[in-house]
Amino acid sequence: MDDHESAEALTDAALDRDLEAALAVDPSPEFGVRVRTRVQSERDAAPSPWRWRIMAAAACVAIIALVVGTSRQDRARVAREESTVRRPATVTSGGQDTRPGPVAQDSTAGQAFRPAPTTAFRKSTGRRSRPRAAVGEPELLIAAGEARALRQLFSNARTAPIDLPSLQEAAPAIAALQPPSEIAFPPITFEPIGPAPAEEGDRQ
Amino acid sequence: MHEYVGRLADGLVAVDDDVEREFETRLAESSTLAFRVAFGVLRQRQDAEDVAQEAFVKAYRCFRQLRDRDRFRAWLVRMTWRLALDRQRSNRRRATRELEHATPTPAANAADTIVAQERTAQLWQAIDRLSDKLRAVTILAGIEGHDLREVALLLNLPEGTVKSRLFLARRQLKEQLQWTITNPPRR
Secondary structure, three states: OHHHOOOOOOOHHHHHHHHHHHHOOOOOHHHHHHHHHHHHHHHHHOOOHHHHHHHHHHHHHHHHHHHHHHHHHHHHHHHHHHHHHHHHHOOOOOOOOOOOOOEOOOOOOOOOOOOOOOHHHOOOOOOOOOOOHHHHOOOOEOOHHHHHHHHHHHHHHHHOOOOHHHHHHHOHHHHHOOOOOOOOOOOOOOOOOOOOOOOOOOOO | OHHHHHHHHHHHHHHHHHHHHHHHHHHHHHHHHHHHHHHHHHOOHHHHHHHHHHHHHHHHHHHHHOOOHHHHHHHHHHHHHHHHHHHHHHHHHHHHHHHHHOOOOOOOOHHHHOHHHHHHHHHHHHHHOOOHHHHHHHHHHHOOOOOHHHHHHHHOOOHHHHHHHHHHHHHHHHHHHHHHHHOOOOO
């Protein structure tokens, strides 16, 4: 207490010295270890934010890749199915139809050699809708030569009237055909329907 | 793609490790400072260690968000100071509750009669009577011989403010200690 004996003795230097002495306290040797252990447990409890970010980014990339891959597969399958539906409608070039199926010979419409207006070629609104015509309606197949001939016939019929005499000359076999004689229809008779004699009167 | 992601992950983990190492370094540098700041408020070794530890855990949680790592000490000091004040308040409330139910004990033991301890006790009493602002500059100036500039950096205050606060604090301390000397407490 020598410094404090009088008011003059209590200087700033003495006060600072006392303060430094009072605050010159060191933590216990275990303090550092305790703090490190606690920080380590904190570190283990909370994984690194970078790792979280990496995992989140990887998950996003995987999801995007999955979605893109799936949509591509869908598109490829739809395209494949459309091409398989279109292909039978086209005419084979060799004049021979290699595919089995009915041959359209309807001359009343020019649609015979065209593909049937099926729903297969409509753009489907749903992503996974399948072309229905492939299963529902028959395919129209026609030989290349016949198609060509029909096409020519229709175009000629549209542009110029058909000259029958010249046709008869060109095809004498057709002209030589005799018109059919009068068709005789036998008269229609109605037989009364009655029970068979053997079956009636057998009751007892 | 996978290779790129792997390299990126390695790089980020390396950054993570750097941050961990830097924190370890800061912890080694500043552990005594944090303890002394807490001790300056609480004057209980165990409490001060607990508070300093808590401050380090908080600092670790937020270390990555600290933009200017050079200001770590100032940041840690302010955090420790606030935590120590909180602890002091709760200690006081608890002490008050305990005093209400406690049986009277002898005022002092033999050790308290030692002159140095008495002087230190008087000094702490005087420090306790200071306002928080004056107490902070007084304690920080007393720790490890910090000068005005260092105290200003730690408290994020202008040097002039620290100087005036320190002046006021010293004057009040001297007055209180003088009063204690001339009117010693009765035992």
